[in-house]
Amino acid sequence: MKLRLHFVVDPMGWFCISTVLLIWLYNTLLIPKLVLFPHYAEGHIPAAPVVCYYLASLLCVSALLRASTADPGKLAQDPKIPIAERDNWELCNKCNLMRPKRSHHCSRCGHCVRRMDHHCPWINNCVGEDNHWLFLQLCFYTQVLSLYTLVLDFCQYYYFQPVSSVDREDFAVRHELALIRVSCLTGLMMFGGMGSLFYSQVTGILEDTTTIEKMSNLMEDIGLRRSWQQAMAEVFGTRWKILWFLPFRSRQPLMLNLTSRSRV
Numbered sequence: 228m229k230l231r232l233h234f235v236v237d238p239m240g241w242f243c244i245s246t247v248l249l250i251w252l253y254n255t256l257l258i259p260k261l262v263l264f265p266h267y268a269e270g271h272i273p274a275a276p277v278v279c280y281y282l283a284s285l286l287c288v289s290a291l292l293r294a295s296t297a298d299p300g301k302l303a304q305d306p307k308i309p310i311a312e313r314d315n316w317e318l319c320n321k322c323n324l325m326r327p328k329r330s331h332h333c334s335r336c337g338h339c340v341r342r343m344d345h346h347c348p349w350i351n352n353c354v355g356e357d358n359h360w361l362f363l364q365l366c367f368y369t370q371v372l373s374l375y376t377l378v379l380d381f382c383q384y385y386y387f388q389p390v391s392s393v394d395r396e397d398f399a400v401r402h403e404l405a406l407i408r409v410s411c412l413t414g415l416m417m418f419g420g421m422g423s424l425f426y427s428q429v430t431g432i433l434e435d436t437t438t439i440e441k442m443s444n445l446m447e448d449i450g451l452r453r454s455w456q457q458a459m460a461e462v463f464g465t466r467w468k469i470l471w472f473l474p475f476r477s478r479q480p481l482m483l484n485l486t487s488r489s490r491v
């Protein structure tokens with residue numbers, strides 16, 4: 228797998244992504260320690276929920292780190308423009324470089340990005356043609372992890388039997404109620420925020436419109452209707468649906484990209 232890491236120098240972005248990582252770390256440490264391990268040790272739950280929680284957590288943080296450090300589709304300094312596509316390129320008046328139409332200049336990153344959707348401070352990176360699939364995975368796995376966390380928080384109070392083998396002097400056990408409340412609050416924030424973001428991203432992909440185009444009213448009818456499978460396959464770079472869920476791979480554009488993406 229060819230990895231080209233991309234880091235954006237932006238203190239505001241560093242603050243935002245650190246906050247997200249802290250929320251992830253808090254729940255990934257707290258839920259197994261306070262809920263999963265004690266109940267597993269006393270035989271109240273099987274091993275599967277523990278493994279699933281760590282798997283959801285791993286996929287979530289992998290999607291976050293990859294979306295944050297992947298090249299979103301930065302334009303080359305000296306691009307080779309195919310003759311047949313010359314009409315679909317234009318000059319950026321900010322960085323003075325040729326770029327395909329539907330690219331956008333990101334003032335935070337200081338360069339143009341192919342088919343840029345938006346700049347996301349929470350991943351401290353642009354969301355563009357090459358990392359849009361990772362951003363979608365991040366929205367999806369964050370919803371899975373936060374919903375799972377909320378269900379476990381709920382079960383801890385209203386469903387699970389009290390555990391007898393925990394150390395009552397342990398800090399986390401003594402402050403269990405407050406810690407679980409914080410976990411619920413972060414879970415609700417993440418689930419609500421990512422749910423609405425995921426919905427707007429998916430509708431944008433199905434309508435073949437980016438967030439920037441929606442905001443600047445550049446939406447237009449392209450007359451080319453695609454199935455949802457085809458629209459998603461283009462974003463993820465593969466028709467294999469199982470691969471849509473894997474952040475541990477590199478994306479190659481589908482060949483049909485070259486012929487169908489020519490609108491302004």
Ligand SMILES: [Zn+2]
Nearest residue numbers: 319322332339
């Ligand atoms: Zn530019």
Ligand SMILES: [Zn+2]
Nearest residue numbers: 333336346353
């Ligand atoms: Zn940017």
